[in-house]
Amino acid sequence: MKSRSRQKSRRLQPDLQPTTMETTVRRHRRIIMLPFPFQGHINPMLQLANLLYSKGFSITILHTNFNAPRISNYPHFTFKSILDNDPEKRRFELAEFSKDFIHNQDGGDALLHELGLLVASGLDENERVSCLITDSYWHFAQTVADRLNLPRLVLRTMGLFCTTVYSSIPLLDARGYFTLDDSHLEERVAEFPLLKVKDIKKIGIESGEVGYAVLIRHMVKQTKAASGVIWNSFKELEEPMLERISRDFPGPHFLIPFPKYYTASSSSLLEQDRTIFPWLDQQPAKSVVYVSFGSLSQVDEKQFLEIGHGLVNSKQRFLWVVRDGFVEDLTWFESLPVGFPGERGRVAQWAPQQEVLAHEATGAFWTHSGWNSTIESVCEGVPMICSAFRGDQPLDARYMSDVSGVAVYLENGLQRDEIARVIRRILVDEEGKEIRESAKLLKQKSDLSVMKGGSSDDSVESLVDYISSL
Template identity: 65%
Template sequence: MENHTETTVDRRRRVILFPLPYQGHINPMLQLANLLYSKGFSITILHTNYNKPKTSNYPHFTFRFILDNDPHDERYSNLPLHGMGALSRVILFNQYGADQLRHQLEQELSAKDEPSVSCLITDALWHFTQSVADSLSLPRLVLRTSSLFCFLIYASIPLLDDRGYLSLSDNTTPFLDGLGYHDLSDNKRLEEQVEEFPMLKVKDIVKMGFKREKDGVGGVVDNMVKQTKASSGIIWNSFKELEESELETIRRDIPAPSFPIPFAKHFTASSSSLLEHDRSFFPWLDQQPPKSVVYVSFGSVAQVEEKHFMEMVHGLVDSKQLFLWVVRPGFVSGSTWLEPLPDGFLSEKGRIVKWAPQQEVLGHEAIGAFWTHCGWNSTLESVCEGVPMICSPFWGDQPLDARYVSDVWKVGVYLENGWRRQEITSAIRRVMTDEEMRERASVLKQKLDGSLMKGGSSYESVESLVAYVSSF
């Protein structure tokens, strides 16, 4: 972890940051906030009451809670918490949030006892914030919490829709399978390459789970792309050497400057966790041989059916590998926690916990592989620690990340046929024993570490961002 000494300044400039209220978006935004604070800026965080972070972990920040303050506003009650349905909250805030945000920003801009505001930095999915910032002549930068490659795919959704990809169905996707989308599972088109992005298969596009409806997720993504291009700058949770050609494309096509910064190497995400970490397993983990344990975690939102959970259970047992498995309460649909587990499953072979400090686990010498949903934070954290991956994506950017892990960087195996115990067992054994894969993962880690040194790409990106924000 890079050690940032606080710059001695009088904090006359303030940055307002507005994360999306989901774990995978809160983490990088608060890591960015810590980075800017370490460079001398005063920090104000706007946040919804929904999924609000533990403010006591951030005594150096000012928090303002907005948008869902009214307990009588029925628009925001009883909204889904899992899967694609969780985005309904994002859709609503984008539709109705402008007036409240404008009012809050007007107060911040006119506050006499606060430092002057340099700019607003919002999650890219808060696309409604661009027009609000424009109306106040306030520069808006965006934080894009997934890969540069993902942004290029999202920007190409109209083209991919014209090719008919978004109307296909697939029964290997955990998210879609749970909704019973089985119509065209034998369609040979699913295995074809995507012409414009030959590293992808058509089924990777289908697995994203998007339809191009204007009022739903497709509309949010379409507007996100447009308003990101209209922003004053884009901050990426990535680094140049990982996505060099994608960065070149974006810098050619978008006039706003881009700043790729791998936040996990600057500040840990543990303080922004919405769930309490269980650390009780560390004495057990400390006793295991190097590279002997499979770490399993599928993020903060995903949910599976019990039949798929049991395939995971048998796949793990049959691999005969040591494991540490994060099973979030509610992860198994219809269960509170571990009710479906067969008797005797937990033996000396493994541990199950409700939540874990992931970066610390991935950096532990006993970890030999990471079985992941391939959310971008998890993917990048694994790259940061040189840990090869077993990939089981659910939706959104995850299948794109999984394809890159397996076919472009070649540091993992993509379980692209859903939950099948034999394939799970085979993938775990392969990743735990493939020395060439482990070496490629180690090389990526070395490139990342090099980028953080003085004169390296990530170091220069931080310096450029600080200078840019200071210029407003």
């Protein structure tokens, strides 16, 4: 079979060496950025950093030793390690990391010290620090920025719908949703009729002022106090939420779909397997279901086997990412179907996801519904199968399936027969034609949004002007 192009669409890649007088002036304005040290948070922050650099700003990236970014991939940025912590300690849970470090007063003190030095040195070098951009989870950064009289913008790495739900967690908790028993799981949530009780419970919040709930409460409060919020999204995707989000979070909002500007390959914390592309090149157009559940999700052996058998039983081509740590029981491989994965399948430990989604052989994406994966799939027009695990994922899955109409939500767990049926529906059955068409139309809207005068292009220019005015 004739080899096919690896990408069915070429995303925008702005020049990283702008030369206009306006951007040259901006080189004397520095932006300090602090990503949260997990893959789904690092990717959008560094994509945003590239975009702002292309507009003429100098960039300093503050980072932890834990999950430190690959500095050699970004020679145009200045990097500084702060908030010292053990890079070897494997913390897979965001809640555990937050308990260990974010609530530690030493974190705020260390950030204050380093930012103070950077602001002072910038003044000495005739270079002005314009603002601080941090991930929303670094909530204590707002207090630090206020003490230094430094504007802070927040990068929100989840969608608008998810954020409105998160901001309502105290209300949902007070009304008892997090403690309802399993007999209520299929009931609708009165405050958010789109959602079922099981979606709310999957967020993973414990009732009361403990654990992850405290982190979310601080995050929401300090995001409202920020000078602005930047979203990895675009107006046409989440337009129904704009009025609500503007009311709940009064600062300026900038909706920019980062995958339309830069890939996330250079910020991957794991080694990517590029040998998958010769295999993909040999597959028919839109014939492969790409399966990846992100950098943190885990399944047990039984769930893993249901996935494997479901892929085989679908009789469709598949590319399955099985990273280290994905399966809790390491004896899983012996129980897979004989001859797995066979000629129709390919297994990889990690993959350059945006490139796989952009490949013309990819016809569907079975995802954990993390927001980065969701927006990447939307931007490439790939319909989704959603298997949400926790956090924002069930909210994203519900929105993509019930509002955007570009996904099927496997909301009742992992069952091989249902998996096989849904894969066939999304890839080839007439029943899935409407979803495939909706995904294609939404991609077209994302394409138009980044063209001159489009909603996302306007957001980029507004953000540049706003930072320049600070």
